[in-house]
């Protein structure tokens with residue numbers, strides 16, 4: 001059986017969570033169960049259809065999805081890090097978030113012996129504290145009928161021709177800042193040039209949307225022609241009839257990996273390993289590629305040719321991709337956020 | 347100041363009628379009481395005069411002017427509410443001054459008139475109190491002063507005494523009447539207490555189920571009730587069903603033959619089923635072993651003693667001033683035989699309902 | 700008796716005081732990007748928040764929106780409350796439920812409704828463009844106006860019900876007496892109804908002001924990314940920035956400002972009432 005619980009979390013509730021997490025007697029039934037902290041929407045639904053139902057439930061394990069966007073779940077993981085019993089058995093987060101939380105000693109180092117599918121993982125994506133689930137690349141999306149000369153890099157967003165036509169998703173503030181840094185001659189470990197470029201972008205009337213969905217709406221109505229985005233999103237939007245094409249920027253970009261990890265205070269660690277194994281099954285991986293356009297993270301998940309052609313990256317494109325500098329991001333995160341909020345958005 | 351005329355005034359709520367074609371004229375300086383059982387339409391009539399309820403039909407004329415469609419604030423009526431309706435956030439003086447302020451009376455004159463009005467109701471020493479710091483009777487007098495100070499064309503009172511205890515009620519009743527007469531106010535007062543109506547008003551209007559039954563002075567209503575309802579409502583009355591057999595003989599349904607004077611009242615005597623109306627205090631009573639009437643109950647009320655008597659199957663109430671000690675009347679007890687007597691002119695014939 | 704009261708009292712303390720105390724403690728800590736929070740006893744978070752023109756502006760916006768919404772809610776709520784309070788009793792419970800009805804829907808869902816109405820492809824713009832009145836979509840969403848409209852719609856039921864409860868206690872006959880003495884409707888309102896309803900005006904305004912100062916979902920969803928009020932800023936610090944000490948300091952500043960203004964405002968209004 002799969003049930004969905006919704007977690008609403010506010011600042012003070014986060015503080016309270018650390019109080020209540022340690023309370024005895026509130027524990028859920030201890031039968032075979034695994035609590036998965038995840039996004040809702042497509043991602044949660046695909047987990048349910050391709051992992052929970054076909055792969056985990058038949059093993060007699062009940063899957064509970066605890067649904068929220070990433071930020072409150074991150075906060076909850078941090079708030080509970082000293083508690084004996086945590087909320088989650090599996091935490092799903094992006095690689096940058098995962099690294100940030102892992103730096104606070106929240107996660108169990110993975111025991112490869114318990115992970116049967118461990119050997120199938122692409123070596124480039126392997127981490128000691130998390131399993132890669134799916135991944136995609138940061139690209140520049142553009143509307144081919146409006147942007148008639150195909151752009152080649154992030155810097156093209158600053159072309160005055162596109163005044164008022166560049167859109168950003170507010171929740172991707174870190175990625176957006178990265179694109180500005182690269183356009184301004186910065187690097188994976190130096191976002192400083194982003195400041196000047198973002199202020200330039202501000203005077204070019206950039207538009208900011210509260211969510212990826214709102215941005216998709218703006219792309220669809222052709223209010224916006226250019227935006228930095230995950231390739232997988234671009235693929236989904238294209239399927240939904242939104243007029244976009246993509247380019248892997250020549251300045252270089254990073255891959256985003258959606259990962260899963262086991263908190264140290266998980267109460268069902270064995271079930272959690274079973275769940276991680278299921279996430280790495282080829283059938284599950286193929287389903288995410290087909291529906292959401294994310295690339296498999298295991299060597300043995302074949303993609304149908306039609307999909308592979310749309311979402312795979314050429315050798316040349318892969319050359320331009322690198323992993324983010326997690327430690328730099330960890331240190332600069334609040335500065336990036338502050339600049340985004342106080343200067344760029346003000 | 348002016349007269350008040352109601353013309354065929356009616357109020358219907360859906361299919362039910364609260365007031366039905368009321369015609370009434372209150373002359374300058376006259377005090378008229380609306381009297382009737384609960385729910386007969388007294389308050390509704392009064393509120394139509396004040397303008398709070400729009401009439402369904404008919405007209406309200408104050409001082410010769412048709413005000414039927416005039417809003418309450420432009421009507422120049424002064425109303426005293428049953429609950430007093432003082433403004434709780436204003437002092438006694440501010441309450442009384444309110445109407446003068448609305449009439450844009452200058453400050454100096456206003457203060458003088460407020461104090462004069464408060465002196466009139468003997469409350470000038472409490473001018474700065476808030477209403478909640480006053481007794482019920484004092485609040486009542488503030489309400490009076492507040493309504494009087496503006497010299498309204500028509501003075502309206504809705505059961506102004508019902509929240510006072512019996513003793514205070516008697517006093518305030520006299521005060522209101524004295525003020526009304528002194529100031530020459532055209533006044534309409536609502537009450538369901540007939541003693542109140544009888545003592546205060548120049549004329550009474552008896553209402554029943556929205557209609558006016560009879561209008562007249564206390565004496566007219568008492569001595570010459572137009573119908574059995576009025577006879578029964580104003581004072582007490584023995585109402586004996588039967589029919590007139592001769593000009594001076596009334597045959598009760600029970601068979602008893604009672605004497606009367608069918609010519610005493612104006613107009614033709616009713617033929618067919620009728621009622622004989624006989625006031626209890628107009629019946630004489632004497633102990634007589636041969637008498638045809640029997641005492642069924644005796645009630646001693648101090649100044650009066652009431653006897654319930656049965657004669658030939660007809661029950662009658664007799665009220666006599668309590669006789670001095672030693673008088674044979676004092677010894678009358680249940681079962682004793684008595685003789686009843688009355689003046690033929692006191693027995694009025696009324697049409698049966 | 701004490702045996703009965705004590706556990707309940709402790710629970711209340713647990714639920715109300717403990718999180719606040721915890722928050723107060725956190726606000727004195729120091730933030731570190733790598734370790735998140737370092738134990739300390741410093742007022743630097745408060746100092747930084749007070750000095751930062753950005754947060755001064757956010758607080759200013761919050762105050763402006765809260766005051767504006769309170770005044771609007773009062774202006775719109777008073778006639779509605781009066782009407783409700785003076786309604787015949789058989790309809791009153793139905794009308795009360797109707798007033799309460801919007802509260803059955805959470806702020807997030809309600810804001811989604813506003814978005815569907817005000818968005819570029821929302822009902823209003825679709826209608827305007829469909830009728831050829833406007834060429835392109837009007838920017839109805841993602842601005843202060845949308846937030847004010849959204850918040851007023853949320854707080855209006857609180858204002859109406861608070862006012863209606865007080866207005867119901869004003870004897871109708873006091874109004875009739877005022878009219879009878881020559882008071883026109885506006886004068887009756889100003890001289891009798893309003894002064895007697897003032898306790899309700901104070902209570903309703905305080906309640907609504909506090910709700911507005913702490914509004915979260917509506918400014919986030921209807922204000923868009925560039926519109927910032929205090930509660931979302933606090934949330935941002937906790938959840939996005941992981942800067943708990945600074946977030947806690949911001950939360951306490953919001954609390955203090957709300958408290959001071961509430962006390963000052965209700966005292967001033969209350970004094971007026973006693974003077975009247």
Ligand SMILES: Nc1ncnc2c1ncn2[C@@H]1O[C@H](COP(=O)(O)OP(=O)(O)OP(=O)(O)O)[C@@H](O)[C@H]1O
Pocket residue numbers: 359362363364365382383384385386387388389390391538
């Ligand atoms: N708003 C209303 N809707 C329907 N019927 C009403 C309304 N107001 C009064 N009535 C009815 O009209 C009739 C007259 O009412 P009114 O208040 O005038 O009586 P009243 O003579 O003043 O009685 P009481 O001595 O009890 O005060 C009553 O039967 C009452 O039920």
Ligand SMILES: [Mg+2]
Pocket residue numbers: 388389390
């Ligand atoms: Mg009445």
